[in-house]
Amino acid sequence: MTGSGPILTAEGLGHDFGRRMAFTAVDLALWPGEVLGIVGESGAGKTTLLRGLSAQLTPCRGRVLYGDRQGRQIDLYAQSEAERRLLLRTDWGIVHQNAADGLRMNVSAGGNVGERLMAVGERHYGQIRARAADWLARVDLDVGRLDELPSSFSGGMQQRLQIARTLVTAPRLVFMDEPTGGLDVSVQARLLDLLRRLVGQYGLAAVVVTHDLHVVRLLAHRLMVMKGGLVVESGLTDQVLDDPQHPYTQLLVSSVL
Amino acid sequence: MEQPSADTMIAIEGLAKRFVLHHQGGAEIPVLAGLDLTVRAGECVALVGPSGVGKSTILRCLYGNYLASAGHLWLRHDGRMVDLAALEPQAVLALRRQTIGYVSQFLRVVPRVPALDIVAEPLIADGLDEAAARRRAADLLSRLRIPPALWPLAPATFSGGEQQRVNIARGFAVAQPILLLDEPTAALDDGNRRTVVAMIGERKQAGTAIVGIFHDEAVRDQVADRLFDIAAARQAA
Amino acid sequence: MTGADYNFAYLDEQTKRMIRRAILKAVAIPGYQVPFAAREMPLPYGWGTGGIQVTAAVIGPDDVLKVIDQGADDTTNAVSIRRFFRRMAGVATTEHTAEATIIQTRHRIPETPLAAGQILVYQVPIPEPLRWLEPRDTETRRMHALRDYGAMQVNLYEDIARHGAIAKSYDYPVLVNGHYIMSPSPIPKFDNPKMDRSPALQLFGAGRERRIYAVPPHTPVRSLDFDDYPFTVQRWDECCALCGATDSFLDEMIMDDRGSRLFICSDSDYCRGRQGAGEAAE
Numbered sequence: 001m002t003g004s005g006p007i008l009t010a011e012g013l014g015h016d017f018g019r020r021m022a023f024t025a026v027d028l029a030l031w032p033g034e035v036l037g038i039v040g041e042s043g044a045g046k047t048t049l050l051r052g053l054s055a056q057l058t059p060c061r062g063r064v065l066y067g068d069r070q071g072r073q074i075d076l077y078a079q080s081e082a083e084r085r086l087l088l089r090t091d092w093g094i095v096h097q098n099a100a101d102g103l104r105m106n107v108s109a110g111g112n113v114g115e116r117l118m119a120v121g122e123r124h125y126g127q128i129r130a131r132a133a134d135w136l137a138r139v140d141l142d143v144g145r146l147d148e149l150p151s152s153f154s155g156g157m158q159q160r161l162q163i164a165r166t167l168v169t170a171p172r173l174v175f176m177d178e179p180t181g182g183l184d185v186s187v188q189a190r191l192l193d194l195l196r197r198l199v200g201q202y203g204l205a206a207v208v209v210t211h212d213l214h215v216v217r218l219l220a221h222r223l224m225v226m227k228g229g230l231v232v233e234s235g236l237t238d239q240v241l242d243d244p245q246h247p248y249t250q251l252l253v254s255s256v257l
Numbered sequence: 258m259e260q261p262s263a264d265t266m267i268a269i270e271g272l273a274k275r276f277v278l279h280h281q282g283g284a285e286i287p288v289l290a291g292l293d294l295t296v297r298a299g300e301c302v303a304l305v306g307p308s309g310v311g312k313s314t315i316l317r318c319l320y321g322n323y324l325a326s327a328g329h330l331w332l333r334h335d336g337r338m339v340d341l342a343a344l345e346p347q348a349v350l351a352l353r354r355q356t357i358g359y360v361s362q363f364l365r366v367v368p369r370v371p372a373l374d375i376v377a378e379p380l381i382a383d384g385l386d387e388a389a390a391r392r393r394a395a396d397l398l399s400r401l402r403i404p405p406a407l408w409p410l411a412p413a414t415f416s417g418g419e420q421q422r423v424n425i426a427r428g429f430a431v432a433q434p435i436l437l438l439d440e441p442t443a444a445l446d447d448g449n450r451r452t453v454v455a456m457i458g459e460r461k462q463a464g465t466a467i468v469g470i471f472h473d474e475a476v477r478d479q480v481a482d483r484l485f486d487i488a489a490a491r492q493a494a
Numbered sequence: 495m496t497g498a499d500y501n502f503a504y505l506d507e508q509t510k511r512m513i514r515r516a517i518l519k520a521v522a523i524p525g526y527q528v529p530f531a532a533r534e535m536p537l538p539y540g541w542g543t544g545g546i547q548v549t550a551a552v553i554g555p556d557d558v559l560k561v562i563d564q565g566a567d568d569t570t571n572a573v574s575i576r577r578f579f580r581r582m583a584g585v586a587t588t589e590h591t592a593e594a595t596i597i598q599t600r601h602r603i604p605e606t607p608l609a610a611g612q613i614l615v616y617q618v619p620i621p622e623p624l625r626w627l628e629p630r631d632t633e634t635r636r637m638h639a640l641r642d643y644g645a646m647q648v649n650l651y652e653d654i655a656r657h658g659a660i661a662k663s664y665d666y667p668v669l670v671n672g673h674y675i676m677s678p679s680p681i682p683k684f685d686n687p688k689m690d691r692s693p694a695l696q697l698f699g700a701g702r703e704r705r706i707y708a709v710p711p712h713t714p715v716r717s718l719d720f721d722d723y724p725f726t727v728q729r730w731d732e733c734c735a736l737c738g739a740t741d742s743f744l745d746e747m748i749m750d751d752r753g754s755r756l757f758i759c760s761d762s763d764y765c766r767g768r769q770g771a772g773e774a775a776e
Contacts, residue, residue, distance in 0.1 A: 029347075031347060034347070081636075081640065082639070082640045082641075085640050085642055089642075089644070104627070104645070104648070107648055107652055108652060108655055108656075110651070110655055111648045111651045111652050111655065112648075114648065114651055115644045115645060115647075115648045116644065117644075118644040118647035118648060118651065119642065119643070119644025119645075119647075120644075123647075123719075123720055123721050124720060124721045124722050125651065125654055125720040125721075125722050125723050126722050128651065128720075129651075129655070146655075147655050147656070189368040189369055190369060192368070193367070193368065193369040193370060196367070196370075200378075200381070200382075218367055218368075221346075221350055222346050222347075234346075235324075235346050236321060236322075236346045236349055236350065238322050239321060239322055239323065239324060239346075242317070242322055242323065243276075243317075243322065243323040243324055245277075245324065246279075247279035247280065250278070250279050250280055251279075251280060254280065
């Protein structure tokens with residue numbers, strides 16, 4: 001966790017849908033190489049917050065700063081949309097809960113992984129293909145399936161393909177929304193193991209939204225607990241889970257089977 | 258805090274810990290109050306007292322796993338005393354990486370991660386390259402008599418004693434200057450118990466300050482320089 | 495019937511102004527699709543309603559008009575559009591590429607190189623080259639604005655992965671002036687190189703989709719490709735059975751039930767010109 005400052009900072013962040021508050025008064029600082037978990041029940045505002053942090057939704061209040069590779073702090077929503085999109089194609093990555101949202105289902109596995117390379121100007125077919133194959137191997141997918149469509153893959157394989165597609169441009173910051181949602185328990189464990197390994201190996205900073213406390217226990221250094229659009233508790237993951245302070249967190253922890 | 262002597266590694270001042278159970282009528286369970294304890298470099302302090310008196314709670318507070326309700330937890334980190342109770346989570350993580358080692362009672366296994374990687378992980382996090390970390394992890398596992406055939410396997414299927422030894426290897430992997438031990442020998446046979454006692458002795462020699470819970474009195478007598486009776490301390494306070 | 499009861503070139507002057515404004519904007523931003531309020535025209539969508547409106551907006555009494563469909567001057571669509579303008583604008587028409595000041599075309603660029611001062615008007619069915627990968631118009635417009643074109647390249651990648659080469663042989667996407675990706679309309683990719691730095695003005699009209707775009711004279715137009723799979727055009731082992739041309743786009747004709755085949759120039763004017771030159775030389 002080196003670098004001259006946080007890689008992502010939120011100050012007084014808030015968003016409303018019409019008169020309904022989605023989340024409000026969120027402050028956070030994420031450091032390079034650090035994984036932040038955001039937990040809470042459905043409707044707590046986690047996913048909207050993730051979208052607000054990751055340039056997918058312009059929040060009504062507050063600001064988001066990104067600490068870039070040169071050590072500058074960039075005000076995300078003061079940037080032009082072109083600059084934000086460039087960031088999303090290069091330094092950032094997003095892993096969606098539904099692989100279908102993050103993949104092109106009518107495009108081969110290799111094309112899916114190669115897209116981000118092509119989006120940043122890579123124009124050598126052989127090299128794009130070689131890097132796509134390399135990434136399939138890194139996420140434990142059979143390289144022989146490079147030309148197959150994701151629709152022929154299982155849910156867990158699709159999710160791993162989505163991760164390969166996201167990491168191929170070596171992003172520094174990854175946003176994940178329920179990365180293990182909707183998968184079988186054994187498949188979940190394998191995916192979590194992979195994510196843990198990749199996060200450690202590439203020193204990724206990540207924000208992971210989930211309602212699954214096992215996921216954050218294994219993946220996140222720090223934890224934020226949300227309820228009704230507010231952050232009710234935050235701290236080290238093991239501390240929040242083992243010594244929860246807020247009534248809601250206690251309920252959440254005690255509800256785990 | 259008062260001026261600590263140069264070899265003070267841990268200085269607990271007025272530590273209190275109570276649990277508030279919001280879903281049981283806000284019941285308040287006081288566990289620790291007004292606790293003071295100082296541990297010097299190279300010293301091993303054994304926490305004693307009946308079960309439920311808060312021995313593990315002290316260790317967990319010292320590791321930042323539990324939040325202190327009141328008081329200070331001064332730890333020597335990077336050559337100066339810092340109050341763990343007042344640190345940001347980010348700083349607590351740095352403290353754990355560099356300064357505090359912790360062997361918990363049970364290994365919290367990560368599904369599918371091989372034993373060797375579990376032990377090597379803190380070494381890699383400390384900045385060692387992967388090959389060297391694996392060599393050091395292999396040395397530790399060998400010393401604790403984990404057969405090499407088990408190294409590539411995830412410890413979920415190991416026996417209690419094997420899991421505990423993997424846990425000890427992980428906790429001893431990085432030689433942090435402060436070491437917290439929660440029943441490290443509970444599930445071990447004589448041979449392995451002797452090994453762990455020897456390992457603790459070596460760390461004391463190297464100047465590590467150790468706070469531990471040892472139910473095995475023989476082990477306790479061999480490693481502890483001093484006993485800290487929590488019940489007595491509570492009455493005195 | 496005569497055109498006396500209609501305004502010159504059928505459209506009213508207000509409409510022409512509106513279309514000319516769209517054309518000017520399109521010329522100013524090469525490759526950018528300018529929306530315009532397409533009018534109902536006396537022919538069905540898909541028959542060149544966009545091209546005919548563009549032509550009507552730029553044509554003057556002194557212009558000489560040529561209309562081709564798949565390279566030929568004598569197909570129904572070409573004949574009826576040519577007759578339409580003869581009646582509605584009273585302009586001269588021609589089948590000779592070199593004589594025309596305005597050439598309205600469906601699916602071809604003439605083989606005879608165009609010259610400065612000529613206008614080539616393309617009829618366009620689907621102006622949006624990103625349509626196959628993104629159905630939302632708001633999103634494709636944003637992709638163009640931000641040059642977010644990775645997905646377009648993926649299309650070509652998929653071709654090579656599946657077929658060993660880029661299989662797209664017509665409506666082959668191009669990058670205009672280093673910025674916008676543009677559909678060249680369904681011309682064969684054989685014609686793509688003719689667009690690059692052409693001295694003629696190229697205008698594109700899509701009636702149903704209500705878009706006009708343009709490539710001004712001398713604008714760089716590059717066909718998308720990969721470094722190791724460069725863009726190539728179709729080649730034939732045969733030459734034209736009528737004029738012997740080896741450098742033109744050939745149509746394959748099935749001559750009888752036994753499958754005898756003949757290759758002839760798709761550009762009928764070019765073919766006739768070569769035949770005439772050949773006879774003259776004899």
